[in-house]
Structure formats: structure tokens, C-alpha cells
């Protein structure tokens with residue numbers, strides 16, 4: 001028996017990187033998956049790649065109307081999700097900066113997507129799950145929400161620490177309504193998001209040097225923990241932070 005048979009999952013930011021890997025694995029484990037991304041082409045390509053079990057939903061997580069109407073549309077078509085992975089995010093390399101040098105606009109653009117967008121995803125996921133009897137919500141956190149990791153990461157780190165707090169609060173608030181909320185912390189993972197680091201040998205070596213298991217993360221590294229948290233095996237897990245980061249946050 002596949003571990004997610006009979007479940008419907010929505011993954012934000014599933015047009016690329018970690019979200020795409022997780023959505024693909026969820027489908028392989030028997031789930032129907034909604035590829036939610038603001039990039040329509042990437043969402044459509046991912047849905048085509050996964051096949052019949054997938055459908056694309058164009059949704060900008062920072063736009064409440066878009067998020068609300070995506071969840072309403074899914075409910076109307078009997079695709080209301082049992083599992084929501086609030087994963088979409090951005091990191092504005094070259095613009096994020098130490099606090100005294102950080103433009104308010106860069107701060108706001110990072111918070112709008114990573115923090116407000118994740119909040120809006122959680123808000124409407126909870127409303128949808130309250131109507132269907134519960135589910136599992138998984139947020140993608142970051143080592144930068146636990147340790148500083150980079151002197152330039154003011155806005156990004158702040159959003160990730162906020163996401164970790166959002167998960168704990170929502171977990172406590174809705175535990176008695178059958179909704180579990182957890183956070184997964186990947187390591188530095190070589191996706192488009194971090195191409196600035198990946199393409200600079202010195203920065204890449206420095207960050208890998210901080211990972212005790214001695215390599216960069218790959219999107220596949222967090223698939224297993226995401227499947228566990230989405231599945232009924234995790235029925236007693238809520239409000240927790242699950243790091244699958246090669247030991248990065250142990251240091």
C-alpha cells in the first residue's frame with residue numbers, strides 16, 4: 001500500500017526545486033497533487049511531468065484573494081486538500097543586507113512572500129481543513145530561522161524564524177480540530193533559489209564546510225520527512241521542527 005493513497009495534497013512553489021520534488025514523491029506515494037505556483041508555465045510543466053495525478057493551480061501566495069479562490073475552487077471540484085505544504089519562498093540575494101543597509105522595499109518584498117504568503121496559505125488551508133475534518137500542514141523552514149547563517153540574510157532569516165513560530169502557534173490552536181502543523185528544515189539545497197551561492201566556488205565550499213555530513217542538500221533529501229508528516233504515521237506529530245539538514249543546525 002502506498003503511504004499517501006486516498007489523500008489530496010497541495011504544494012506551493014511546486015513548479016521548481018524542493019516543492020517539485022515533494023509533489024512528485026507525493027504522487028508516487030499515491031496522492032493527488034495540486035501544483036500551486038505563481039509561475040504558470042512552471043506549474044503546468046510540473047503537472048504534465050507528474051501526469052494524471054497532478055493539476056496546476058496558478059496562485060501568488062502573497063495575494064489573499066488568489067489563495068482564497070484557489071482553495072474555494074478545489075473544494076468545489078472535490079479536490080480539497082488533506083495535506084498542504086506551504087513551501088513557496090524567495091531569497092533576494094544581492095539585495096538582502098545587514099539591517100543598517102537594508103532597503104525597506106527589499107524587506108517588504110521578502111516578508112510579503114515568505115511570511116505573509118505562508119500565513120495566508122496556512123489561514124486558508126486551516127479554513128478548508130476545518131470544513132473537511134482535518135489534515136496536515138507542513139511549512140518549509142530554514143537553518144536561517146535557527147542560526148544566523150549569513151550576515152546579509154536579515155529579511156530572509158527573519159521570515160524563516162517567523163514561519164517556525166507560525167507553525168507552533170497554528171499547531172496549538174487547531175490540534176483539537178484534527179489539524180497538525182509542522183515545519184521541515186532543509187539544509188542548503190542546490191536549487192534555483194541559491195544559484196548565487198552554487199555558482200561561486202568559494203561561497204559554496206564555505207557553506208558545505210558548515211554541513212557535518214559533508215555535502216550540499218538535494219531536493220530529494222526532504223521528500224521522506226514530508227511523506228511521513230503528510231501520512232497517518234505522523235498522527236501524534238504536531239508543532240515540531242524536523243531538520244533534515246546534514247547536521248547544519250547542530251553546530
Ligand SMILES: NC(=O)c1ccc[n+]([C@@H]2O[C@H](COP(=O)([O-])OP(=O)(O)OC[C@H]3O[C@@H](n4cnc5c(N)ncnc54)[C@H](O)[C@@H]3O)[C@@H](O)[C@H]2O)c1
Pocket residue numbers: 012013014015016017018019036037038039042059060061062087088089090113117140141142143185186187188189190191192193194
Ligand atoms: N534552497 C535552499 O537552500 C533552501 C534551504 C532552506 C529552505 N529553503 C526553502 O525552501 C522553499 C523552496 O525553495 P527552493 O529552494 O525549492 O526554491 P526554488 O526557487 O527552486 O522554488 C521556489 C518556487 O516558489 C515559487 N514562488 C515564489 N514566489 C511565489 C509566490 N509569491 N507565490 C507562489 N509561488 C511562488 C517560484 O515560482 C518557484 O517555483 C523556500 O521556502 C525556501 O526558502 C530553501
